[in-house]
Amino acid sequence: MALEFSEVSKSFPTQGEGSLLAVDNVSFRVEEGEFVSVVGPSGCGKSTILSMTAGLYQPTSGEVRVSNELVTGPNAHVGFMLQKDLLLPWRSIIANIEFGLEARGVGREERRARAMKELEHCQLSGFEDHYPYQLSGGMRQRAALARTLAINPEIILLDEPFSALDAQTKLLLQNSFAKTIKEAGKTTLLITHDLSEAVLMSDRILVLSERPGQVIAEIKVDLPHRDQPIKRRVLPEVGEYAAQLFKHLKLEEKAA
Secondary structure (H helix, E strand, O other), X not given: OOEEEEEEEEEEEOOOOOEEEEEEEEEEEEXXXXXXXXXXXXXXXHHHHHHHHHOOOOOOEEEEEEOOEEOOOOOOOEEEEOOOOOOOOOOOHHHHHHHHHHHOOOOHHHHHHHHHHHHHHOOOOOOOOOOHHHOOXXXXXXXXXXXXXXXXXXXXXXXXXXXXXXXXXXXXHHHHHHHHHHHHOOEEEEEOOOHHHHHHHOOEEEEEOOOOEOEEEEEEOOOOOOOOHXXXXXXXXXXXXXXXXXXXXXXXXXXX
């Protein structure tokens, strides 16, 4: 099992003596190589789940295990990608991709070879000497993925990495990410507000309730082309899965 949450709850202190319960008694498993999306209302604890997987937060109760190891602090098993690419503007693209390897003490020749390999995987060959300002938003996100893959994480955590992009770039980048991640065999946990995106990219979808977040549904996406969302999106079953998500999130009631 690549990732396991066992009866995990997380509270944050508030002003005074109170506390805010963000997630409550959350349990789920993610198998090696599986792509799982987490959807739910704003403020339901989706990003808190990612942060606990990365070891940035510790559960108030329960356990988080990555590769069967108890997570007790920041760990080297995961790679984290956010909405913003967070590329360092004063470093070239190749130097940005090498950054995580450099921080881990990997030698110059090895980190350059690994960075060039991921540049190719992410379709950025020829842009290694460019700087972030010279690349489009989609290309910068691909560079951020290359940087994440270069450290060879066991789990990739994606926190709405496509939300700031226009519709066409978003679809193309979803396709590029899905293919690259599938080829690399990486376990992936995606946080998204986009229900169609969850269906297009996932093997399975976890649905959270309003805060405190609890897992209220688990949907297996039994569709082909997980590595090609552009092909998957034309399948009629995609709409049926999205309708299931709407029902679980009670979006029709909220819109009435």
